[in-house]
Amino acid sequence: MLIQLILFLLLGIIAGTFTGLIPGIHINLIGVILIALTTSIFSSINPIYLVVFIISMAITHTFLDFIPSIFLGCPDTDTELSVLPGHELLRQGKGYEAVRLTAYGSIMALFILILITFPAILTMEKIYNFLKIPYVMAIILALVSISLILLEKKKLNALTVFLLTGFLGWSVLNLKTPLLKQPLLPLLTGLFGGSMLVMSIKNKIQIPEQTIKNSELSKKIIKPMAKAFIGSLIASPLCSFLPGLGSGQAAIIGNQLARISKKDRKSFLILLGATNTLVMGFSFLALYSISKTRTGAAVAIQEIIGALSSNILILILAIILVSGIISFFLTLILGKFVSKKITKINYTQLSIITLIILIIIVSIVSSFLGLAILAVSIFTGIYCISLGVRRTNMMGCLLLPTVLLYLL
Secondary structure, eight states: OHHHHHHHHHHHHHHHHHHHHSTTOOHHHHHHHHHHHTTTTTTTSOHHHHHHHHHHHHHHHHHHTHHHHHHTSOOOTTTGGGHHHHHHHHHTTOHHHHHHHHHHHHHHHHHHHHHHHHHHHHHHHHHHHHHTSTTHHHHHHHHHHHHHHHTSSSHHHHHHHHHHHHHHHHHHHTOOOTTOOOTHHHHHIIIIIIHHHHHHHHHTOOOOOOOOOOOOOOGGGHHHHHHHHHHHHHHTTHHHHSTTOOHHHHHHHHHHHHTOOTTOHHHHHHHHHHHHHHHHHHHHHHHHHTOOOOSHHHHHHHHHHOSOOHHHHHHHHHHHHHHHHHHHHHHHHHHHHHHHHGGGSOHHHHHHHHHHHHHHHHHHHHHHHHHHHHHHHHHHHHHHHHTTSOGGGGGHHHHHHHHHHHHO
């Protein structure tokens, strides 16, 4: 059994590397495919092995998905905030450093997750019972959304982005047609990935020669790094309770709690890495303690194995730790490789190829209706970017429909 566990762990890491590096191929999509295949092709496979595969894939994805967001400007919903500070370092020839900082944040988050697992489980159920009171969830989500808007200098623009994308998200999610599968794929791909790629193609971005340094983190960043972890540790559990709230919003809240300066891009990237991985980890703890799924990986596990036992939880924590350590070194290796090769290719052509891949994926998964949503989402994303506010305000596409769901 140990050999099979190791095999599926390694397969999960390979799959997570694929989903992390290829824009548009998210672990949620792989999870949906796995759920469908468990009743046919995978019916003879021990469900525990599939759980190991999903966990290792999900954790690996949280490490690797910063590489395309930093080097290609094509983030998914968990890494959209890395585009701005990541690209700033990339234009300075420090793209690898940006990737390395997110990897440090992610690996340290894993050890924190292991340390606080049992205290977190003890408090989750009590907090969730409070949130189940009618309208409490909607009120909290509304307050979080309002606070994120108020943090912007251009508050009216931020409100416009939130409401515009919220209306788009509500419209897409309420389309009652069997022709549209995985509506979030074209919606989020267009808003966060396609729009950035089109802007990159239009602006004909040139990537400068990249400098690769293998030195350890300097002492000057240790204190800000500690603040970043405190912020992410407080904000990340929110995603376990509040539907529609992603790691992007959690990172902004954590950033405010940690009082990280806007100029301190390095600490912010560490916070993003930590938050991205903690949010995924907390989703598994939430599945165990309150039987709620807040990520596609958690949904897939629940469908495959049902309620988690204590033994399964311990196995999950072990898989998280092992796959995370391997993914950390894998991220550094691949980040260095991409950093060396990125200047030798035509960035505009690469952006065009990436956009074509996204279009093909959407057409296969969500048919022609998905392509229409993708096109609308891309133009909406471009308009929102032009308003000069954080891209995370575009997560109104999920937050506003969720608030309305709890109110109506």
